[in-house]
Every structure is written in structure tokens, then in C-alpha cells.
Amino acid sequence: MATPLSAADFLAALRAEGVKVVEVGNWRTHNRNHKGAWGPVHGVIVHHTVTAGTTNSVQICRDGYTSLPGPLCHGVIDKTGVVHLVGYGRANHAGGGDPAVLQQVIDESYGTAPSRPTKGNTNGVDGNHAFYGFECINLGDGKDPWPAAQLDAIERVSAAICRAHSWSAKSVIGHLEWSADKVDPKGFTMPDMRARIAKRLAGKPGTPTTPEENTVALTDADVKKIWSYPLANPADNNTTRQAGTYLRYADQRHNDLADQLDRIEALLKKLTDDKS
Incomplete structure (x- = not known):
């Protein structure tokens, strides 16, 4: 308590x-x-x-x-x-x-x-x-x-x-x-x-982090702007796409690529282990 x-x-x-x-x-x-x-x-x-x-x-x-x-x-x-x-x-x-x-x-x-x-x-x-x-x-x-x-x-x-x-x-x-x-x-x-x-x-705390390195402080107004800001797409002249949607897409693509890289590295390791 x-x-x-x-x-x-x-x-x-x-x-x-x-x-x-x-x-x-x-x-x-x-x-x-x-x-x-x-x-x-x-x-x-x-x-x-x-x-x-x-x-x-x-x-x-x-x-x-x-x-x-x-x-x-x-x-x-x-x-x-x-x-x-x-x-x-x-x-x-x-x-x-x-x-x-x-x-x-x-x-x-x-x-x-x-x-x-x-x-x-x-x-x-x-x-x-x-x-x-x-x-x-x-x-x-x-x-x-x-x-x-x-x-x-x-x-x-x-x-x-x-x-x-x-x-x-x-x-x-x-x-x-x-x-x-x-x-x-x-x-x-x-x-x-x-x-x-x-x-x-059982040990001591890890290396402290600092605000300058790791913090991005946003106000509520900032958050609302990010999610509603119109983003033009040069490829299709689509000015109705929202920044939040684009960020979600970009973030998901990043995660998908990271997952693919993890799978490739696992396969390479397996191939190396099989040859050794």
C-alpha cells in the first residue's frame, strides 16, 4: 500500500x-x-x-x-x-x-x-x-x-x-x-x-536517460494539429489525406519491414548453423 x-x-x-x-x-x-x-x-x-x-x-x-x-x-x-x-x-x-x-x-x-x-x-x-x-x-x-x-x-x-x-x-x-x-x-x-x-x-538502476535525448513534449493542441493536419500527396495530388492516417501507415510499414528483416536474419542464422 x-x-x-x-x-x-x-x-x-x-x-x-x-x-x-x-x-x-x-x-x-x-x-x-x-x-x-x-x-x-x-x-x-x-x-x-x-x-x-x-x-x-x-x-x-x-x-x-x-x-x-x-x-x-x-x-x-x-x-x-x-x-x-x-x-x-x-x-x-x-x-x-x-x-x-x-x-x-x-x-x-x-x-x-x-x-x-x-x-x-x-x-x-x-x-x-x-x-x-x-x-x-x-x-x-x-x-x-x-x-x-x-x-x-x-x-x-x-x-x-x-x-x-x-x-x-x-x-x-x-x-x-x-x-x-x-x-x-x-x-x-x-x-x-x-x-x-x-x-x-537486486542491483543499481540503469544508466539514467535525459529529457533532451528522449522526450518530445506535446500539448493537447499539438496532438490535435498532428491528427487533423491535411497532407498533400505529390503522387496523386490527394490533399484530403490526414497526417494521422499517413503516420499510421508509415509506422505500420516500418514495423512490417522490421518483422521481415527479423525473419530474414533468423533464416540466415539457421542456414549458417546448418552448415557449421
């Missing part, structure tokens, strides 16, 4: 752990606090987005949907390991979960994993007030890869918060460990991630 870190202390803790951070709009005051309490906090929940592309995913997690307003987390962890801060305070990320799991997290009393949750979003206790939340960009199909840089960022943000609150790695759980009707994150195991976090907590 702890009082939530201030936004400034939260950002400082991430930077001290070597996390690469991008500040999006008014993230420090973008929250759902008018719907209920934020805190006391007890831990961190890790999610996957079921989306592709950094720009698209960050926008969704910041703004949410008509039926589920944003922010949908505090930070979005992209495939390159950059953490995009989209909100701070109460966020629509944890939903309802198992009170028995909550108590185990508070007490840090379980073994390699909490007991399997028997309650979910509709019949569980509110988790939005009690957990920091990070959405990780992944399709959640068990096939979409988890790059090393992304896993490292999950480890670092979790360790940063645990270190700031004097928690152990057992204060970090996956959404599937909190709620009976959730499956995320899918593609790695939380016991393995907690082992990584525990190892990091």
Missing part, C-alpha cells in the same frame, strides 16, 4: 532506471480521477494492446473509445522499448479483478505466481485505483514477437516503480493474473518477467 508517486517523481523514477520516455500531451493531468479514487496503489499491471503500430496504439491508449474513455493506461511500451506516457492518475486499464489476488499482491505473499483469479471485470473489485498500468504494443495472438528492447522496457518500468515504493517484484502482475476474463500479456510469462525484475532490483 502506498500513496501514488507525483507525476514528476514517477517520470524521474523511470528516467533513473534508464527508461526511454516520450511525454504525450497533457499526460500529467489526463486521468479518470473524477470517477473515483487514485490510490492507495499496490502494484503494477502489464497488458498487451491487441493493436499494431506505435502511432495508432498510443492514440487509442490516450483517447480510448466511446464505451471506454481514455486514458487506458499510464504508459504505452512500443516495440523499440520507448515508453509513451499518456495519462497519470486513475486510468481505465485494470477493471475488476480478484480480491484474493489483490491481497496477495499487497502482502507479496505468493510463490511464483498469484492464485488463479476466479473473479473478473463484472464481478471483481476495482483495480483502476490500485495499480499502475502499462500497455505493451502486441497483437496478443501468441505469434507477434516481443523484441528484446520491449521486454527490457517492461522490466525497467516495473523495477522503477517497485524501487520507488520499496516493493518487490511480486508487486508486478499480468492482467491475466488479476482478472479471470483476461489473457494478457500473451507471448511471455509473468513469472519469467518477475524473475528479471527481481534481478534488476
Whole structure:
């Protein structure tokens, strides 16, 4: 149990752990606090987005949907390991979960994993007030890869918060460990991630990052301009295409090319191994 870190202390803790951070709009005051309490906090929940592309995913997690307003987390962890801060305070990320799991997290009393949750979003206790939340960009199909840089960022943000609150790695759980009707994150195991976090907590924080190197601070007005700015396409004279659409396309193409390169490198390695 702890009082939530201030936004400034939260950002400082991430930077001290070597996390690469991008500040999006008014993230420090973008929250759902008018719907209920934020805190006391007890831990961190890790999610996957079921989306592709950094720009698209960050926008969704910041703004949410008509039926589920944003922010949908505090930070979005992209495939390159950059953490995009989209909100701070109460966020629509944890939903309802198992009170028995909550108590185990508070007490840090379980073994390699909490007991399997028997309650979910509709019949569980509110988790939005009690957990920091990070959405990780992944399709959640068990096939979409988890790059090393992304896993490292999950480890670092979790360790940063645990270190700031004097928690152990057992204060970090996956959404599937909190709620009976959730499956995320899918593609790695939380016991393995907690082992990584525990190892990091046993040492000193990583090389600190600096605002000059890693932060792009945007106001709400900036964000709106980016998504609505008309972009002319010299190839087809299309002046109605929006910058947001173009950025999503470019980002997805970048990810597609990166995935292709990973597959080519894997094939080359296999060919080399077969010849050796």
C-alpha cells in the first residue's frame, strides 16, 4: 500500500532506471480521477494492446473509445522499448479483478505466481485505483514477437516503480493474473518477467536517460494539429489525406519491414548453423 508517486517523481523514477520516455500531451493531468479514487496503489499491471503500430496504439491508449474513455493506461511500451506516457492518475486499464489476488499482491505473499483469479471485470473489485498500468504494443495472438528492447522496457518500468515504493517484484502482475476474463500479456510469462525484475532490483538502476535525448513534449493542441493536419500527396495530388492516417501507415510499414528483416536474419542464422 502506498500513496501514488507525483507525476514528476514517477517520470524521474523511470528516467533513473534508464527508461526511454516520450511525454504525450497533457499526460500529467489526463486521468479518470473524477470517477473515483487514485490510490492507495499496490502494484503494477502489464497488458498487451491487441493493436499494431506505435502511432495508432498510443492514440487509442490516450483517447480510448466511446464505451471506454481514455486514458487506458499510464504508459504505452512500443516495440523499440520507448515508453509513451499518456495519462497519470486513475486510468481505465485494470477493471475488476480478484480480491484474493489483490491481497496477495499487497502482502507479496505468493510463490511464483498469484492464485488463479476466479473473479473478473463484472464481478471483481476495482483495480483502476490500485495499480499502475502499462500497455505493451502486441497483437496478443501468441505469434507477434516481443523484441528484446520491449521486454527490457517492461522490466525497467516495473523495477522503477517497485524501487520507488520499496516493493518487490511480486508487486508486478499480468492482467491475466488479476482478472479471470483476461489473457494478457500473451507471448511471455509473468513469472519469467518477475524473475528479471527481481534481478534488476537486486542491483543499481540503469544508466539514467535525459529529457533532451528522449522526450518530445506535446500539448493537447499539438496532438490535435498532428491528427487533423491535411497532407498533400505529390503522387496523386490527394490533399484530403490526414497526417494521422499517413503516420499510421508509415509506422505500420516500418514495423512490417522490421518483422521481415527479423525473419530474414533468423533464416540466415539457421542456414549458417546448418552448415557449421
